[in-house]
Amino acid sequence: MFKRDLELERSWQNLLQEFEKALGKKPKDLNGVLFLIGVQELGQGHRYFSKEEKQDLMHIAICKVLSLSGYYELEGLDAQGWPHWKLIKKLPHFDLLEQEKLLKMHVIEYFETEYQWVIRPDNS
Numbered sequence: 001m002f003k004r005d006l007e008l009e010r011s012w013q014n015l016l017q018e019f020e021k022a023l024g025k026k027p028k029d030l031n032g033v034l035f036l037i038g039v040q041e042l043g044q045g046h047r048y049f050s051k052e053e054k055q056d057l058m059h060i061a062i063c064k065v066l067s068l069s070g071y072y073e074l075e076g077l078d079a080q081g082w083p084h085w086k087l088i089k090k091l092p093h094f095d096l097l098e099q100e101k102l103l104k105m106h107v108i109e110y111f112e113t114e115y116q117w118v119i120r121p122d123n124s
Helices: 001-025 031-042 052-068 096-114
Strands: 070-079 085-086
Touching: 001 031, 001 085, 001 096, 031 052, 031 096, 052 070, 052 096
Parallel strands: none
Antiparallel strands: 070 085
16 A cells, blocks of 8 residues: 555544544544535435435535536525526546545545545644
């Protein structure tokens, strides 16, 4: 494993610990974190979501975190208050592992910028 992969994994584990402190439990995986980001970005609070809405929430989260690097731009909200995103620049072609790494890096950045959570391990 490369040094940057180890640093990413440490940062990811730190993020999950922050969730445990804030919510009392850790999300199981990246999808769980993305779901929570989607709910937060939707801004309609905790409620029942249909299977289709849960998929839409994941899409909202992916677009939001990738917008930090200019891949997506918020177009606006629909009549029900759901955000809609527009692809601005083409995403790199990655295998599944690389896609997961890209998303994790952006999720970490999201929580550092939006919530000022200290995620990245101290390299001293």
